[in-house]
Amino acid sequence: MRVAIIDYGSGNLRSATKAFERAARESGLDHAEIDLTDDAERVASADRIVLPGVGAYADCRAGLDGLPGMREALAEAVEKQAKPFLGICVGMQLMASRGLEKSVTQGFGWIKGDVVKMEPEDATLKVPQIGWNTLTLARPHPLFAGIETGTDGLHAYFVHSYHLAAERPDDVIATSDYGGAVTAFVAHENKAGAQFHPEKSQKLGLALLSNFLTWKP
Amino acid sequence: MTLKARVIPCLDVKDGRVVKGVSFVNLIDAGDPVDAARAYDAAGADELCFLDITASSDGRETIFDVVARTAEQCFMPLTVGGGVRTLADIRKLLLAGADKVSINSAAVRDPDFVAQAADKFGDQCIVVSLDCKQTAPDTWEIFTHGGRNATGIDALDFAEAMVKRGAGELLVTSMDRDGGKIGYDIALTRAIADRVPVPIIASGGVGTLDHMVEGVRDGHANAVLAASIFHFGTYTIDEAKQHMAAHGIPVRLD
Numbered sequence: 001m002r003v004a005i006i007d008y009g010s011g012n013l014r015s016a017t018k019a020f021e022r023a024a025r026e027s028g029l030d031h032a033e034i035d036l037t038d039d040a041e042r043v044a045s046a047d048r049i050v051l052p053g054v055g056a057y058a059d060c061r062a063g064l065d066g067l068p069g070m071r072e073a074l075a076e077a078v079e080k081q082a083k084p085f086l087g088i089c090v091g092m093q094l095m096a097s098r099g100l101e102k103s104v105t106q107g108f109g110w111i112k113g114d115v116v117k118m119e120p121e122d123a124t125l126k127v128p129q130i131g132w133n134t135l136t137l138a139r140p141h142p143l144f145a146g147i148e149t150g151t152d153g154l155h156a157y158f159v160h161s162y163h164l165a166a167e168r169p170d171d172v173i174a175t176s177d178y179g180g181a182v183t184a185f186v187a188h189e190n191k192a193g194a195q196f197h198p199e200k201s202q203k204l205g206l207a208l209l210s211n212f213l214t215w216k217p
Numbered sequence: 218m219t220l221k222a223r224v225i226p227c228l229d230v231k232d233g234r235v236v237k238g239v240s241f242v243n244l245i246d247a248g249d250p251v252d253a254a255r256a257y258d259a260a261g262a263d264e265l266c267f268l269d270i271t272a273s274s275d276g277r278e279t280i281f282d283v284v285a286r287t288a289e290q291c292f293m294p295l296t297v298g299g300g301v302r303t304l305a306d307i308r309k310l311l312l313a314g315a316d317k318v319s320i321n322s323a324a325v326r327d328p329d330f331v332a333q334a335a336d337k338f339g340d341q342c343i344v345v346s347l348d349c350k351q352t353a354p355d356t357w358e359i360f361t362h363g364g365r366n367a368t369g370i371d372a373l374d375f376a377e378a379m380v381k382r383g384a385g386e387l388l389v390t391s392m393d394r395d396g397g398k399i400g401y402d403i404a405l406t407r408a409i410a411d412r413v414p415v416p417i418i419a420s421g422g423v424g425t426l427d428h429m430v431e432g433v434r435d436g437h438a439n440a441v442l443a444a445s446i447f448h449f450g451t452y453t454i455d456e457a458k459q460h461m462a463a464h465g466i467p468v469r470l471d
Contacts, residue, residue, distance in 0.1 A: 013312065014288050014289065014313065015314050019292050054316075054339060055338050055342070059336075059337065126414060126415055126439060127414060127415070128385050130385070130386055130439070130440075131220050131221055131222075131223050131263065131264075131416075132223070133220045133221070157293075157294055159317075160341060161340060161341060177219045178220055197294075197316075200316065201292070202258075202292050202293060
């Protein structure tokens, strides 16, 4: 099995790669190849695809579009062939219809809804949300198998000012409470996305990445 | 609210080595920042901070290697500061595996540098580090070069200006308190925390676990940074968190 992590000049790629390698080892998938690549062909032919992302929405989108054939490769592998896909942070936000950070930027339209600035009801809460928060599971999902959620559950690491306001409630798998419900995890068919950083979320993160490696949507 | 207050150990790194010794038991090489990082990762630190105090430009390359090796082994958030002057510096640190970079002197010299960095890499990964000294009651001034150079800039005004330019977080260090073990400058921390909409990390002066409680409860900080009390094994990360939890501060204990 080969997992393509798309390298489009958005930081933090080493952490994502190393976390996947460790998750693969821990789930006995020693044969899994974690392939950090900017080559559209390698993405199209991979078994699973990961889109990380740190930075501004428009900047990330431009970086991705700057890779020849990458958008087509994603359409083929993820939309047509329905290969398992995981977006992380801005990589997850790119799954939305549009991003409204600084300017209006088109997303992939896989999860209907806009990426909007967080406005916590409690005015003392700071934006960005930076730090560890628990998750509330809206419905069961294979990527959360064996992961304790809820107030007494494990924590996920968030760093974000914007979140995906999904139009279809069914697409929202998990939320976190930050002066109101903030979208923490979305999924639709073979496409999943985490607003938090599984590659930085220690126990919860490694368990989620392991689940992704064996996920059969 | 379920976002937890963060406990952040900070390591001073010079030419790729930890400067103020770290005296953990079970540490193979106390001078190796990567070993120290691994120990803090296992101990449940919420985030780790490297401050590169390497003076020579030759030695500055070592921090990239330290960050890269740390990111390979520790799946926790990492902030790196010290000598961050250009967008290329930031890009290299992020590519090596840092999640956030902390900008100090360069922000004072050229506030627009912060704006450029935030536009390029996103507000969330730009931390501006404020070294503050009290100059009058309820008045603090920004200093640079480890507290040696006065700038004449009011700390509260500067904090606000940095956030307007896109700083996603402020690391507020009291130079009066740093190393003194008498507690954070609570008035300073609270004045800045209440002035700006972004998270604040309190720094400088921790000597007891009560100080960490005060930083969050009274100083309104979202995170508390400490160096020597952890490095010298005075307290463990877990003791700090248990103490904070006992005083009603939500912390992550998993």
